[in-house]
Amino acid sequence: MAGVDRLFGTDGVRGRANTDLTVDMALDLARAAGEGTEGPVVIGRDTRRSGPMFTTALHAGFSSVGVDTVDVGVLPVGGVSRLIRQLDAPLGVMVSASHNPAHDNGIKFLGPDGGKLNDEQEAIIETRYRRGAPWKHPDGALIGMRRNMLDAVDRYVENLGDNAEYSLRGLEFVLDTANGAAFKAAPQLFEQLGATVEVHAAQPDGMNINAGCGATQPEFLAGLANGRPGLAFDGDADRLIAIDENGAIANGDVLMAIFAKQLKDAGKLRNNTVVTTVMANLGFRRAMQRLGIDIVETAVGDRYVYEGMRQSKAALGGEQSGHIIFYRGTTGDGLRTAIRLAEVMAATGQPLTELRKVITEYPQVLHNVEVADKAKLADSVDVWGAVADAERSLGDDGRILVRASGTEPLVRVMVEAPTAEVAEEVASAVGAVVADALR
DSSP states (O other), X not given: OTTSOOSOBBTBEEEEBTTTBOHHHHHHHHHHHHTTOOSOEEEEEOSOTTHHHHHHHHHHHHHHTTOOEXXXXXXXXHHHHHHHHHTTOSEEEEEOXXXXXXXXXXEEEEOTTSSBOOHHHHHHHHHHHHHOOSOOOOOGGGSOOEEEOTTHHHHHHHHHHHTOOSOOTTOEEEEEOTTTTTTTHHHHHHHHTTOEEEEESOOOOSSOTTSSOSTTOHHHHHTTOTTSOEEEEXXXXXXXXXXXXXXXXXXXXXXXXXXXXXXXXTTOOGGGEEEEETTOOHHHHHXXXXXXXXXXXXXXXXXXXXXXXXXXXXXXXXXXXXXXXETTOOSOOHHHHHHHHHHHHHHHOOOHHHHGGGOOOOOEEEEEEEOSOGGGGGGOHHHHHHHHHHHHHHGGGOEEEEEEOSSSSEEEEEEEOSSHHHHHHHHXXXXXXXXXXXX
């Protein structure tokens, strides 16, 4: 496919609904993925207005090439992943643009283990998609059938609850479900385990998903904490950002450090290893070094984290953004992460304000620079010269990371330094070079 932009990004096929990502694309992606698949295919979605439109097209596409489907409705991606495994399904699809605004949507394929497809598997689907018609045209009893699973949320919550090791009775939490896929499941799960919850952003209208709330806007929940820990999910609930009792944000690095210490103390940190990405805070790296825990580093994306965990046989992996994967998991599941955090609090009797002291974060600044052609980044002499200058000025007391977004026309410039002022100064300078060089 030389000269053709890759259809799949770091998290499936994503774009503005009905403009960049169309019903015709969804129909043909289902046909492409369905040819050679036995079924059933599990299909779930978040609460976006465009979700039913795309799931209808996906069901039709799979049925047209002879593949049965199971519609699980609005469900966190962790629930779709679990149902794939429970039903021995060869494939699943989550219709969601995760943390993106409501006008976007996405199609994310999951394999038989419930994890995201790797690059090679996506390339096979994309190649068949681009080849187009003729498609398989079975008829009669060979046409695929759609089945609706009306109790999908109950099954998911029950499974999570059955695997919880502690009662949460006596604990109180504030939840922010981002008006997204977790709006039913998250309150139901915590109440089932005995916790007291106050729920916010749980009235989806199709257009308010992630709007001023959720894991990408944790400040909303921070203002509501009032001495209680808070748990914020994103649109498809594959990530979690927590708020401590003082209203301070605890991102994925903080949560990973808490889990790594707890697992190591319990003798359950397989291979004494955690898997993280290039975005992990320098403070996280130094905390792991202090605890004597090894780090495996991967590219950004929870599917790369999962692959790193599989190869290193690690029990824990995750991202600063709040995607965290535990042993026997295959993809980020914000509700499972939330329960694990609550269990650590229950087991230790410590509030989040104490647990988070395992890590001292370095101030981090992230600039998202809009560019005309992010593909030019790799060969930009000006950009990489500016990066080299920044690295020399920061020395061992900071770091800089510049990378193209996998889902948007952006170049991300991340800087960590001893002070926020220094980090901002360096990020602004390098960001200006990026904007000028890639305009």
